Amino acid sequence: MSTAFPYRLVATDLDGTLLRPDESVSDRTREALAAATAAGAAHIVVTGRAVPWTRHILDDLGYEGIAVCGQGAQVYHAGERRLLTSLTLDRQLAGLALSKIEAEVGPLALAASRDGLEGEVLIGPGYRTQGGPLPYVPYEDPAALWAAPLTKLYIQHPVLGDDELTRLARETVGGLVDVVMAGPGIVEIVPLGLSKATGLSLAARRLGVKAAETIAFGDMPNDIPMFGWAARGVAMANAHEQLKAVADEVTGSNEEDGIAVVLERLLQS
Secondary structure (H helix, E strand, O other): OOOOOOOOEEEEOOEOOOEOOOOOOOHHHHHHHHHHHHOOOEEEEEOOOOHHHHHHHHHHHOOOOEEEEHHHOEEEEOOOOEEEEEOOEOHHHHHHHHHHHHHHHOOOEEEEEEOOOOOOEEEOOOOOOOOOOOOOEEOOOHHHHHOOOEEEEEEEOOOOOHHHHHHHHHHHHOOOEEEEEEEOOEEEEEEOOOOHHHHHHHHHHHHOOOHHHEEEEEOOHHHHHHHHHOOEEEEOOOOOHHHHHHOOEEOOOOOOOHHHHHHHHHHHO
């Protein structure tokens, strides 16, 4: 295998991309990332998950660099276990946006991610969780939602699908906040102008790497800005059609070592 590698930065989403459905990373993918790193590239995780829901995965990977979490709101130094940057959602604007969306589509089930290294995820009445090991705190009193700084709100509708809810919410409150679809059943309200691209650009600047030197992997519409920023965007086979439409390449699925397939080819070229 050649040590030549055309990129200095490999940016990977987590869920549906780097992680298999059981939240593990395959040996083949680990080896391909290690080979890319040995060839001079940095690997950076760019995820919608906040730091508390990301840290155990980084620990398992032996990851000690910078990670972009919370849809770009948090730039986290894994080795030093500290936040380098953190952007919170204006709670007054978020409340206004929420009331406007509910006036348009009816009552929503809500959850929220609190800011900070130990920020809790609050789950409101009727909100459907994904299951699995990730911790959350149920709440009944609506005031609890707004009691501390937040990085994002999660919204669900009893009838509307993810695509339709995202579209209607974005059309209704596009000037106040951003609305992104981050995964199945995961529609988020985040600060206006925030995206994975903004967080990735901050992290890349710290590493001295440019967009033209970056390859990015993802699977959902919230990865579209990251693909727009990076020199090359690679969608997984299991990716949302909106992301595939703007990708430079479609690789195998997250169950088929799609990241490794591309990295191995680049390392051998």
